[in-house]
Amino acid sequence: MSYKTIVFSFFLVFINGCVIAEDNSDKQGGTVAEKRDSVDADKREAVSSDSRRLPVSYALQGTSTAVVGIAIDKKGYPLETVKAIILKPGQKVVFAGPDEFQIAFKNKKAPTMQLDYRSEKGVITVVIPKDILERPEFKREYARNKSVEFNYAIRINGRELDPPMIIQRDD
Amino acid sequence: MKVLILFLALLCINSLAAEPCTKKKCKAISGTNTIVITISMDEGGNPLPSVTELLELKPGQRIVFTGPEEFIIFFKDQKTPFKKSEFKSKDGVVTIRIPEKIFEDKRFFEESYRDAEIAFNYGVRVNGREFDPPLIIKRDD
Numbered sequence: 001m002s003y004k005t006i007v008f009s010f011f012l013v014f015i016n017g018c019v020i021a022e023d024n025s026d027k028q029g030g031t032v033a034e035k036r037d038s039v040d041a042d043k044r045e046a047v048s049s050d051s052r053r054l055p056v057s058y059a060l061q062g063t064s065t066a067v068v069g070i071a072i073d074k075k076g077y078p079l080e081t082v083k084a085i086i087l088k089p090g091q092k093v094v095f096a097g098p099d100e101f102q103i104a105f106k107n108k109k110a111p112t113m114q115l116d117y118r119s120e121k122g123v124i125t126v127v128i129p130k131d132i133l134e135r136p137e138f139k140r141e142y143a144r145n146k147s148v149e150f151n152y153a154i155r156i157n158g159r160e161l162d163p164p165m166i167i168q169r170d171d
Numbered sequence: 172m173k174v175l176i177l178f179l180a181l182l183c184i185n186s187l188a189a190e191p192c193t194k195k196k197c198k199a200i201s202g203t204n205t206i207v208i209t210i211s212m213d214e215g216g217n218p219l220p221s222v223t224e225l226l227e228l229k230p231g232q233r234i235v236f237t238g239p240e241e242f243i244i245f246f247k248d249q250k251t252p253f254k255k256s257e258f259k260s261k262d263g264v265v266t267i268r269i270p271e272k273i274f275e276d277k278r279f280f281e282e283s284y285r286d287a288e289i290a291f292n293y294g295v296r297v298n299g300r301e302f303d304p305p306l307i308i309k310r311d312d
Binding site for chain 1: 201203205212213219233235240262263264266268
């Protein structure tokens, strides 16, 4: 039996929250705020490097469930604990961590018709449709890239982490 | 048959910082009150919880069990931190929250006073097969 594989890749490029991410490349000032931004940028770069060392999460052995824990740093910004989740159609991913958080798919593009998910009892479950890769809206992208990419955000207390999500199929 | 123990101990640490779960130890996800226990299935269809020896929890913390589509978390001997003793999965997830005032619960007061802990026996049931690893929950005052 040939299984199709979906890969959810969570690249934690903007750990510390993209809400605070700013382009400081053209700044040369020495104000406290600018220095803080510079430090934050350095920190984000460092964390980004760290995120590349995060594990990839697959569905648990013998099950169709992958798990993503969402931690919160001391400043209250969301942190992910995996850099990618690899799933097959029909499998699901369970996000858990803070009491209240949201998953919001951007650009009106999501694996399902639902764009926004709110946690219930600290958990959000996103189920990947079994026929996702046969759907017209994703078929062409997959044929071109061998992957389907979704942009989404994890929102906690008004703060946001929005790593890209890439879904790709391996035959 | 193994015994799962919910161990509520009075300690003097006030940190929620967490370490990743291992076979022997598990704490809440950093900055949160949530512990995730994953349940894998071996080739024989037997449940394999990610924490098999020790789980540290505090009152008020949440445990998220997930893995198989359908499973049951059950407390044995009619002794449960909650009003009911069985929790069936919904969408492959069971979430339970240790009561904040469990040490003030009349059912457990004597035990907690005597042992500075409260022990529960629980198990994971999947497809009629059970696994009941020890679970330890600690409370830090």
